[in-house]
Amino acid sequence: MTYVAIVDRPIDPAALVRRVGGEGDGAVVLFLGTVRSRNEGRTVTAIEYEAYRSMAERVLCEIALDACRSYIVSDVAIEHRVGRLAVGDVSVAIAVAAPHRDDAYRASRVVIDRLKREAPIWKKEEYAEGEATWLSGVTPAATGTSAGTSATAQGTDGPGD
Amino acid sequence: MRVRALFFASYREWAGTDALELRLGEGATVADAVTLVRRRPGLERIPESAVVAVNEEYAPSETALRDGDEVAFIPPVSGG
Numbered sequence: 001m002t003y004v005a006i007v008d009r010p011i012d013p014a015a016l017v018r019r020v021g022g023e024g025d026g027a028v029v030l031f032l033g034t035v036r037s038r039n040e041g042r043t044v045t046a047i048e049y050e051a052y053r054s055m056a057e058r059v060l061c062e063i064a065l066d067a068c069r070s071y072i073v074s075d076v077a078i079e080h081r082v083g084r085l086a087v088g089d090v091s092v093a094i095a096v097a098a099p100h101r102d103d104a105y106r107a108s109r110v111v112i113d114r115l116k117r118e119a120p121i122w123k124k125e126e127y128a129e130g131e132a133t134w135l136s137g138v139t140p141a142a143t144g145t146s147a148g149t150s151a152t153a154q155g156t157d158g159p160g161d
Numbered sequence: 162m163r164v165r166a167l168f169f170a171s172y173r174e175w176a177g178t179d180a181l182e183l184r185l186g187e188g189a190t191v192a193d194a195v196t197l198v199r200r201r202p203g204l205e206r207i208p209e210s211a212v213v214a215v216n217e218e219y220a221p222s223e224t225a226l227r228d229g230d231e232v233a234f235i236p237p238v239s240g241g
Binding site: 033049050051052054055056058080091092112115116117118119120121122123124134135136137138139140141142 | 167169170171173212213214217218219220221222233235236237238239240241
């Protein structure tokens with residue numbers, strides 16, 4: 001089962017964890033991305049996140065479903081926050097439940113890596129000097145999200161889907 | 162045909178708006194939409210190779226557009 005959402009309120013990691021896992025699962029991996037105070041030598045005071053919300057949810061949903069197909073995982077839940085975040089705030093949370101930890105860790109890693117390459121989400125850093133700039137970012141492949149997934153597909157139907 | 166162009170992040174700031182209506186000839190492609198948008202003051206900074214999503218899916222430049230399509234100009238992404 002998958003759950004994805006772009007949210008404009010603080011992320012509650014415990015609530016996200018409660019969305020995943022069942023009696024057949026022996027592992028839950030939670031990844032949190034947080035706003036750090038330094039980037040490329042500059043002091044960051046806040047980050048403004050923006051998303052093409054409907055498409056971002058669509059892309060995240062596809063990434064989550066692909067993870068369920070490629071690894072033996074039961075549930076993937078993803079929340080990404082938009083709006084103005086302070087240092088230390090959680091910008092993204094990914095919870096993965098699986099029968100065994102190895103698949104949970106691997107799937108979690110693939111989900112965050114693909115999110116950063118494919119989801120139409122942007123961040124503008126605000127610095128201590130008062131300046132603000134959109135990060136240069138990654139150019140997504142114009143062929144779409146499906147092209148990047150075939151290499152990892154192993155044909156395992158997500159148990160518990 | 163008419164399509165709705167959407168702009169985000171840096172492109173939105175350059176455009177001074179988050180959406181514009183574009184008028185294109187029949188048979189127009191994503192590349193034609195990019196060319197048209199780049200004629201607008203401020204938006205010449207959008208690269209010719211800009212990534213575009215049509216109706217929420219990434220679309221290569223040769224993709225044919227249809228009346229009513231939502232054509233989003235996607236700057237390099239930086240979520241996470």
